[in-house]
Amino acid sequence: MAALNIENVWKKYGNVIALRDVNLDIRDGEFVVLVGPSGCGKSTLLSIIAGLEDTSHGTLTLGEIDVTDLSPKDRNIALVFQSYALYPTMTVRQNITFGMENRKVPKAEQDKAVADVAKLLQIEPLLDRKPGQLSGGQRQRVAMGRALVRDPQLFLFDEPLSNLDAKLRVEMRTEMKKLHKRLGQTIVYVTHDQVEAMTLSDRIVVINDGVVQQFADPDTIYQKPANMFVAGFMGSPSMNFIDVEVTGRARAITAVHRGDGADIDFPFGATREELAPYIGKTITLGVRPEHFRPAGEAGLTLTVNVDVVEPTGPDTMVVFSVAGKSLVGVLNAKFRPEEDDDVTLSLSLDEACFFDTEGVRIRGLAE
Structure with missing residues (x-):
């Protein structure tokens, strides 16, 4: 686990400013949700944290290490995508161990890691199936399992529940909350769903037009919004x-x-x-x-x-x-x-x- 400090981060694409002077201090073991309307910059910020995008200005510190210019593979960060990104021709077990095999992790360690995460995520009966034989919720658990075996300092989730039906989303929200409580890992989670933001997070980052509007706990965001944008965006029906x-x-x-x-x-x-x-x-x-x-x-x-x-x-x-x-x-x-x-x-x-x-x-x- 590790704290994440984002200081004076800007992102520009030509004359377009995608992120403007973002400053966030995410505590060790905290579950932070980035929320905002489509195109507000939340996924861009997640990509910058992962190392998939460079900053135009500013620094990122993970733990005690400046990771601003490090490649994704050197950041010790696990990213779970919206699309799950599972290999369709591999079994669940092979999907989970694929990264470990590339890192030349010994077979005994791989087996133990798979057994541990399979038990934690309750996917033990699914290990020999392929992704096409799984439901959306099961695929999401496998994607999470693949991230967990890396034992990263930071987990990033990019709208992981958006492809699930309404009932399953509620169930998976509960499972993610339980998982975070058991693991105590630092998580940064992107969503456009304010209910996910309110129910999952320790603190919420509300972003609009590339600018952080408010960074606070859910009760403060809802009861004491910083401005009319936050007040109108958080809550359904809106204020x-x-x-x-x-x-x-x-x-x-x-x-x-x-x-x-x-x-x-x-x-x-x-x-x-x-x-x-x-x-x-x-x-x-x-x-x-x-x-x-x-x-x-x-x-x-x-x-x-x-x-x-x-x-x-x-x-x-x-x-x-x-x-x-x-x-x-x-x-x-x-x-x-x-x-x-x-x-x-x-x-x-x-x-x-x-x-x-x-x-x-x-x-x-x-x-």
Whole structure:
């Protein structure tokens, strides 16, 4: 195992900047997930860590060794691809031992390594099969087994679950979490799936347009997003954004949304003193869909007009309009209004976020 330090890393392709001044300090034994929209630079960063791409500027240190200019084979890093990259004519056992044979590892050591990883990944009955005889989940386990026998300092995973069906992805997420707990290896994992990011990681790196937007633990990312991009990207459905004018005075603050024919007052009183410098200015209020609740529960009471109702099984997603603003709420499964009904909801403001005109979250005074 080893820590990974990425310092001032840039990647340019001609005039196109793929990564801009990336700085990450990944701790020994940590599970870090890189997440962001397609084309944001997360796979480019993974390739740079693996040595498959050169940096345009910056350094990478693995443990105590500067690996910036080392070839992939000299970095002691294992990469598990999205496509598994298994040899179709070889058995599972041969796929796992292929790299060890090239490194002239003694046969006895190969056999022991295969036995250990096969037991760990529960693929012992599959060792004499070929990849074409395996399910997607089984192929993924074999690809992981091939990486594990190398005993690398760092594991890299490039969207390894994206080819699996929804049920199998959930199962494999659980298995990967168990595996990391048992091994304690340092892992950098790329995905576009925010659920994978939230459930697997110790910390998440959110990237957009080649820039790290936030690097923090999942709770911080979700509850205290650094900016509107992170707030909107992490969470499904995404956070609701409402333009509001800050009014009142210190310790008696109200945020007002000026709607079509009606206003919405969000009274915060003395609970959000960080808004005092913004009195008289327009900023953005962010509330999560799950912060809406059926009428009668604690919170701000709103009468809304229902546009769309989408039962999801455990929840009911409702799209509704209030003061000319379209919002999304996620409520309990028993809440089933009819479309075009006027219904009353409660909105909890305890975890509301505020963003300035640049889209940066306004931090609380205690932060």
